[in-house]
Every structure is written in C-alpha cells, then in structure tokens.
Amino acid sequence: MxxxxxxxxKKLVNYSKWGYFFIAPxxxxxxxxxLIPLLNTFYYSFFELYxxxxxxxxxxxxxxxxxxxxxxxxxxxxxxxGNTMIMWVMGFVPQILVSLLLALWFTSLRLKIKxxxxxxxxxxxxxxxxxxxxxxxxxxxxSKGGPVNLYLVEKGIIPEAIxxxxxVGWTRSLVAFMNFLMWFGxxxxxxxxxxxxxxxxxxxxxxxxxxxxxQTFFRVILPxxxxxxxxxxxxxxxxxxxxxxxxxxxxxxxxxxxxxxxTLVMSLNQHLVSKNFGMAGAISVLMFIFTMMLGGIVLKIxxxxxxxxxxxxxxxxxxxxxxx
Amino acid sequence: xxxxxxxxxLIDPNNIDRRGKESKFRLYVSRVVSYLVLAFLTxxxxxxxxxxxxxxxxxxxxxxxxxxxIPGTRFILNFxxxxxxxxxxxxxxxxxxxxxxxxxxxxxxxxxAMTAYGIHTYAFKFKNAAFTFILFIMMIPAQVSTLGFLNxxxxxxxxxxxxxxxxxxxxxxxxxxxxxxxxxSILPHEVIESARADGAGEFRIFNTIVLPMIKPAIAVQAIxxxxxxxxxxxxxxxxxxxxxxxxxxxxxxxxxxxxxxxFDMGQIYMMICIAILPILVVYLFxxxxxxxxxxxxxxxx
Numbered sequence: 060m061x062x063x064x065x066x067x068x069k070k071l072v073n074y075s076k077w078g079y080f081f082i083a084p085x086x087x088x089x090x091x092x093x094l095i096p097l098l099n100t101f102y103y104s105f106f107e108l109y110x111x112x113x114x115x116x117x118x119x120x121x122x123x124x125x126x127x128x129x130x131x132x133x134x135x136x137x138x139x140x141g142n143t144m145i146m147w148v149m150g151f152v153p154q155i156l157v158s159l160l161l162a163l164w165f166t167s168l169r170l171k172i173k174x175x176x177x178x179x180x181x182x183x184x185x186x187x188x189x190x191x192x193x194x195x196x197x198x199x200x201x202s203k204g205g206p207v208n209l210y211l212v213e214k215g216i217i218p219e220a221i222x223x224x225x226x227v228g229w230t231r232s233l234v235a236f237m238n239f240l241m242w243f244g245x246x247x248x249x250x251x252x253x254x255x256x257x258x259x260x261x262x263x264x265x266x267x268x269x270x271x272x273x274q275t276f277f278r279v280i281l282p283x284x285x286x287x288x289x290x291x292x293x294x295x296x297x298x299x300x301x302x303x304x305x306x307x308x309x310x311x312x313x314x315x316x317x318x319x320x321x322t323l324v325m326s327l328n329q330h331l332v333s334k335n336f337g338m339a340g341a342i343s344v345l346m347f348i349f350t351m352m353l354g355g356i357v358l359k360i361x362x363x364x365x366x367x368x369x370x371x372x373x374x375x376x377x378x379x380x381x382x383x
Numbered sequence: 384x385x386x387x388x389x390x391x392x393l394i395d396p397n398n399i400d401r402r403g404k405e406s407k408f409r410l411y412v413s414r415v416v417s418y419l420v421l422a423f424l425t426x427x428x429x430x431x432x433x434x435x436x437x438x439x440x441x442x443x444x445x446x447x448x449x450x451x452x453i454p455g456t457r458f459i460l461n462f463x464x465x466x467x468x469x470x471x472x473x474x475x476x477x478x479x480x481x482x483x484x485x486x487x488x489x490x491x492x493x494x495x496a497m498t499a500y501g502i503h504t505y506a507f508k509f510k511n512a513a514f515t516f517i518l519f520i521m522m523i524p525a526q527v528s529t530l531g532f533l534n535x536x537x538x539x540x541x542x543x544x545x546x547x548x549x550x551x552x553x554x555x556x557x558x559x560x561x562x563x564x565x566x567x568s569i570l571p572h573e574v575i576e577s578a579r580a581d582g583a584g585e586f587r588i589f590n591t592i593v594l595p596m597i598k599p600a601i602a603v604q605a606i607x608x609x610x611x612x613x614x615x616x617x618x619x620x621x622x623x624x625x626x627x628x629x630x631x632x633x634x635x636x637x638x639x640x641x642x643x644x645x646f647d648m649g650q651i652y653m654m655i656c657i658a659i660l661p662i663l664v665v666y667l668f669x670x671x672x673x674x675x676x677x678x679x680x681x682x683x684x
Contacts, residue, residue, distance in 0.1 A: 074505060077585045081501025082513055084494050089520070089554035096531030103530060164417045169410060172417060180670040181425050187666055189614040191632045192658035195639055196435055199651055206434060206450035213449055240428065248677050301524045304616050308639050324526050331621055336530055343527040354522035
C-alpha cells in the first residue's frame with residue numbers, strides 16, 4: 060500500500076514537469092514581445108531621445124523626471140486625458156442607460172419581447188466593425204458636402220450645410236456616438252447575463268409581495284447587479300483610456316478642432332511617429348499607472364467578491380429569463 | 384383541485400399584479416414603447432451601413448448631388464476602379480490582412496489552449512504564480528509597451544515585416560483565460576488519466592484528445608482573434624511602411640490622410656465596404672456562436 064502510494068506520487072511529480080512545457084511558449088513570447096518592451100518603455104521615459112529631420116538621433120541623455128514634467132506642461136497630458144474622459148463619458152452614459160433598459164426588457168417575463176435573437180444580432184454587430192473604417196464612413200457621411208448635410212438641407216431642416224468637424228461639440232459627439240454604437244450591444248449582453256444570473260425566485264418573491272416593477276428594479280435587481288455594473292464601468296473606462304482609432308481617423312490624427320478631440324493614445328502615436336521617444340515613454344508610463352489603478356479595482360471585484368455569480372448566457376434553472 | 388389552479392395563477396407573473404384591465408393596458412403600452420425603442424436602435428445600427436452600400440453603387444456626381452436610398456449601377460465599376468488604383472494596393476492589402484489575421488488567430492488559439500491545458504492539468508510548482516501573473520497582465524493596455532516594442536523590432540531588424548504583427552499573438556491572456564474557464568467546465572481529469580493508461584504521450588493527449596474536446600471555445604476565440612487582427616490599426620501603422628505590405632486599415636487611414644480630396648466618392652465608399660463587408664458576412668453566419676461567446680469568461684465566478 061505504502062509502496063503504491065509513493066509510486067503514484069512519483070508519477071504525479073513526473074507528469075507535473077510537463078506543465079512547464081505547455082506554458083513555455085506563452086511565457087517566452089510574452090517576455091520577449093511585451094515584458095521586455097514594457098521595461099524598455101519605462102527605461103526610456105527617463106531619457107531624452109528624439110530624432111531631428113530624418114535620421115539625426117539626439118540622445119539618449121539621462122534627464123530624470125524632466126520628460127514627465129514636459130509631458131504634463133508642454134504636451135498637455137491632462138488636457139488630453141480630459142478630452143479622452145469627456146468623450147468616454149459622453150458615449151458611456153447613454154450606453155449604460157440604454158443597455159440596462161434593454162437588458163431589463165429582454166429578461167422581463169412580463170414583456171416577453173419577441174425576436175430577441177434578431178435584436179441581439181443587430182445591436183452587437185457594430186462591435187465587430189473595423190473602427191477605422193467606421194470612422195471613415197462617418198467622416199464621409201458627415202462631411203460638409205456629405206449625404207447627411209445634403210439630405211437635411213434638401214428637406215429644409217437646416218438652412219445651410221453644417222461643418223460638423225469644425226465644431227468642438229459636434230466632433231466630440233460624433234466620436235461619442237460611434238463609441239456608443241459600437242459598445243451598447245456588448246454591454247446589453249453582459250448585463251443580461253448578469254440579470255439572468257440573479258435568482259429568479261427573489262424577483263418572483265418581490266412581485267408576489269406586491270412590489271411594482273420600479274420597486275423590484277431598484278430594491279432587488281439593481282443591488283444584486285451592482286458588482287457587474289462596476290465591472291462594466293471600469294472595464295469600459297480602461298477601454299476608453301485607450302481610445303484611438305475613431306478620433307484618429309475622424310480628425311486625421313490632428314485632434315481638430317484645436318486639439319479638443321486629441322486623446323492620450325493619439326498623442327502617444329504622434330510622439331512615436333515623430334520618434335520623440337522620451338515623451339512617448341513618459342505618456343506610456345503615466346497611462347500604465349492610471350490603468351493599473353483602475354485594474355486594481357476590477358481585480359478586487361472579480362476576485363474578492365463572491366456575490367458575482369458565474370456569468371453564463373444559458374438560462375438558470377427551469378428556463379426562466381424570457382428569451383425566445 | 385381548485386387550490387392547484389389558484390396556486391398556478393399566483394405563480395403566473397401576468398396575474399401577480401391583480402389590477403385587471405388597467406394593468407393589461409399598462410403592459411400593452413410598455414410593450415409598444417419597448418418595441419418602438421428597439422426598432423429605433425435597430426435603425427441607427429443598420430442605417431449607416433445601408434447608406435454605405437447604397438453610396439458604393441453610385442457615381443461621384445450622383446453621390447455629391449443628394450442622398451436617396453435607390454441603389455446605383457456602378458458597384459462593379461467602383462470596385463474595378465478601386466482595385467486598379469495605383470496608390471491603393473487593395474488586392475495585396477486584402478491578401479496581407481487575410482494572411483496576418485488567419486495566422487494570428489491560429490497561433491493565438493493553439494498556444495492559448497496549450498497554456499490553459501498546462502495550468503489546468505499539471506500541479507507544478509509555479510502554477511498559481513503563473514495563473515495570477517496572466518490575470519494581472521490581462522489588464523495592461525498593449526499601447527503602453529509600444530515604444531519598447533518598436534525599439535525591439537528595430538534591433539531585431541523586423542521593421543516593415545509581418546512577424547511583429549503575428550508572433551506576439553502567441554501570448555494572449557484574454558484568450559487563455561476564456562479557454563481555461565471552458566476547460567474547467569468540460570475537461571475532467573479522468574479523461575486525461577485514462578488516455579495515459581492507454582499509453583498516449585502528454586503532447587499527443589493534448590493534440591488528439593483535448594483539442595477536439597474544446598473545439599467550441601477555440602472556434603469562438605478564433606473568430607474574435609481574427610476580427611481583432613483584421614481591424615487592428617495602431618501597431619501595423621507604426622510597423623509597416625512599404626506600400627505592398629500595407630493592411631486594409633492602413634489603406635483606410637491613407638484614404639483619410641492625403642488622398643481624400645483626390646478621390647472619387649464612389650471609390651471611397653467602396654473602399655470602406657471592402658474593409659467592412661467580409662466581417663459582416665461572416666458575422667451574419669456565425670452570430671449565434673459569437674454572441675454566446677461574449678459573456679462566458681468575462682467575469683470570474
């Protein structure tokens with residue numbers, strides 16, 4: 060008996076070495092193409108290193124935190140962070156409200172919405188569209204001589220063509236609207252899974268006790284949904300910080316009008332293209348710190364809080380949840 | 384008997400609110416409102432693409448004169464013009480994008496599955512450390528290490544090459560996490576043990592037994608990886624410089640960049656169509672699997 064046990068243990072140890080073999084490719088590639096570059100980025104954020112003209116490289120000279128000071132003062136880090144956040148909020152507020160409403164409707168046993176498959180397919184579709192092509196399409200549609208202006212003028216809704224892309228409000232709104240369109244379907248489906256994860260008997264109990272729809276929502280569903288809502292908010296914010304393709308293509312990379320739609324990654328991209336590596340490094344590190352702070356919150360929610368039920372699109376128990 | 388019926392009525396959610404006609408009327412109104420809102424959202428999701436396709440069938444003059452929904456007859460001509468355009472290597476960009484996206488998707492799914500299997504099956508010393516590490520790096524945005532990445536590929540002489548666009552796909556934390564979750568729900572250790580008893584090697588067990596078992600997860604992630612790579616603009620824009628190596632998003636940017644004014648509007652809409660339609664068509668066929676793939680793995684239980 061004792062013999063077999065040690066034998067078995069030995070066998071287990073033998074096999075367990077295979078684990079390294081299976082995870083090796085991932086870790087080797089990650090180290091080479093992501094970890095070392097990340098450390099390299101940190102390193103260069105403390106050096107002055109830029110290129111004048113085509114190939115005249117200046118530096119690297121160690122400058123301490125000078126790059127960070129310059130990024131914040133001369134290159135308006137906080138203004139670009141502000142732009143990014145404003146456009147994110149403008150898209151996200153309608154997104155979360157519409158998604159919550161749709162998720163409630165789709166899961167409502169009272170409403171029994173028909174054609175859910177169709178609606179879900181349609182509202183998720185923009186998420187897969189190439190963001191740069193989508194921005195290019197909106198640029199063409201909303202340009203001064205574009206179809207939107209042509210139509211509105213022809214129908215007499217506006218007296219003359221609006222130059223959408225020279226107005227701060229319009230340009231930001233277009234970016235926000237595109238972000239909204241691309242993401243509200245995704246959020247709806249996440250929230251639906253969250254609502255279906257809630258024990259239906261709690262909702263039924265509230266209804267039997269005579270709670271109105273609004274009471275059921277605010278007193279039962281919303282509190283149970285809070286962890287998932289926070290998860291959605293923070294992950295969307297992390298995505299928002301990385302906003303690039305849409306404003307880049309829509310404004311041709313210049314953040315027009317007057318840098319009001321310039322996002323952080325757009326300015327990072329500018330420094331990378333012009334080979335001003337010290338500045339690019341400093342922006343990257345600041346972005347990294349900001350994202351890690353947000354990420355810490357996500358990790359705390361997803362790992363620490365047991366209240367989140369395992370999200371699954373398949374309905375819980377006896378098929379409740381009102382699809383079909 | 385009558386009690387059973389009464390109970391049934393109680394449970395039926397339509398009868399819980401027993402305010403009779405008023406309640407029925409309210410239900411009717413909220414149904415109408417919800418369908419109207421859904422119809423509106425459907426409209427704004429679809430209409431931009433309808434405008435895109437309609438305009439791609441028209442001539443430049445027809446597009447600049449006004450908008451209507453009647454398709455033109457120049458779809459094929461616009462397509463032909465776009466392909467023949469000297470500064471826009473559309474065909475080679477299509478081939479490049481297709482190649483990069485296909486290879487990336489294959490690498491991502493195969494090696495993520497391998498990593499997930501390694502962590503799922505074996506009890507090695509750094510197993511938990513490795514898992515926590517991958518969860519942690521999942522949140523680091525790719526853009527923040529781009530500077531170092533560009534330095535690295537310059538040193539490796541890989542500028543203007545497809546390798547930096549393909550090989551990093553091997554290490555994809557999000558895909559790993561999804562497949563790991565899937566394995567947890569579907570792959571019992573007994574299967575592996577019985578395969579071992581039959582004398583199969585570890586690597587062979589993974590390739591011939593485990594991979595077929597996790598096919599659905601692989602398929603979903605392959606689609607997402609393909610779409611991500613196809614749509615990717617940020618990194619290719621900084622890596623690729625020569626005309627014949629450009630991918631589709633780079634041509635879109637080029638279209639917006641210097642050439643916009645010099646282009647026939649029909650061709651511009653056609654170019655956007657070329658970028659979007661392949662994904663749209665695939666999506667229409669596979670939407671069921673894609674939508675069910677969104678939620679699983681996004682929140683840990």
